[in-house]
Amino acid sequence: MSELLLDRVADDVVTALETGMAPAGEHSRLYEDLGFDSLMLIELVDRLQERRPALGELPLPDMVGGMADIGSLTDLLRTATEPAQAAVQPAEAVQPAQAVGAEGNAA
Amino acid sequence: MTTGGASAVLPASTAIAEPLQVTPQGPWHTVRRELAERGSVVVFARLDDWLSDFQPDTDTDGTGADTGSGAGSALPALLGRDWERFAQMTNEDVRGRFLASRLLLKYAAAAVLEARPADIDLAYKPGGRPYLRGCDQVDISLSHTADLLVVGITRRGWIGVDAELSSRRLRGSAVERQICTPHETELLAQAGEQARNTALVRLWTLKEAYSKAIGQGLRFRFTEFGFAPGARRVQVLRPDGTPGSGDEWSFCTWSVAGQYTVSVALVDLGFDDAVDVAARTMLDEGMAEALLRRPQDTRWTARRDTEGPLA
Incomplete structure (x- = not known):
């Protein structure tokens, strides 16, 4: 079950990165809605790197603050791989980091 | 899960005893004694033991509004600042574990602080670390996975607990x-x-x-x-x-209930002088009265007063 969920989320995020569209389930929260735990977050990041090598190294500690939902995770990856474009975005367009709700520290 | 199902898979540290299994009915006096004697205590619980007593009332509009009059109607007050987040959760398994783990934590903290669960103010630091607001004399940690809930409490310094299914590949x-x-x-x-x-x-x-x-x-x-x-x-x-x-x-790992691996990390910062950590002892009189005064809704509380963590 969790393998299928991991594959689906990874596919949705990669598709969104490739098409420039919003990901399916954009507002689905990884913990509260999809039931991710800490180990699943690690697996998800690994699947994203595997499916889209251009993302490069994705250390979880650097990402965990921006993985609250599928949309924020996609935005985080877009920003990480498009630094030049992100640099010319107006300041008000930059969303504040959202902490993952996976209870990484609480549970 | 059976009772008393914890066994050390490594030599137990003298600072941390084997986890104690608890239900809403206790045994809370044992938890209090453990903390008094060792400075730290780890408790574990079965999810269903906690959910069966605290089923939320139907919340048809998803706003978190208190719609019933049973035990579940006390949940907003009991969950405090966690209520809004709980009410917005859509995954039933996540909701169940979130609720039960907060209830366990509040009952355990109430037992050692000699307060009532609804008076425990569970808050979170910016990184998500839970703490008891206004009760800096104890540090807490919680973990849950599948059917297991674990809470660690110490008055020695900082504590962290984590649980996982031993069979997880x-x-x-x-x-x-x-x-x-x-x-x-x-x-x-x-x-x-x-x-x-x-x-x-x-x-x-x-x-x-x-x-x-x-x-x-x-x-x-x-x-x-x-x-x-x-x-x-x-x-x-x-x-x-x-x-x-x-x-x-100090670190320790146990096998709990035959299917879970539970680890605890504890750092002794020398905060061991105050053996009595009861909230009334640690607060000034006016603050204690304000914090511990009886709430208006007494139906659920009255039952818990006799069966709860102070029993």
């Missing part, structure tokens, strides 16, 4: 690649497949417990500190395997 996964130091990878390579998975689950729970204790959680790089799989004395190691922490840290 980690060998050969991204987790194995992303949490192990070079030294750990070298040691694990010498083990058979089953032993390697057992060691990995233990390493994962130890690292999570340690990272929670220092307030970092997943923001800490798990490849930059480690433990020696199978070592008799558990201590934090640098990536090359040399010692990285002193005697102030």
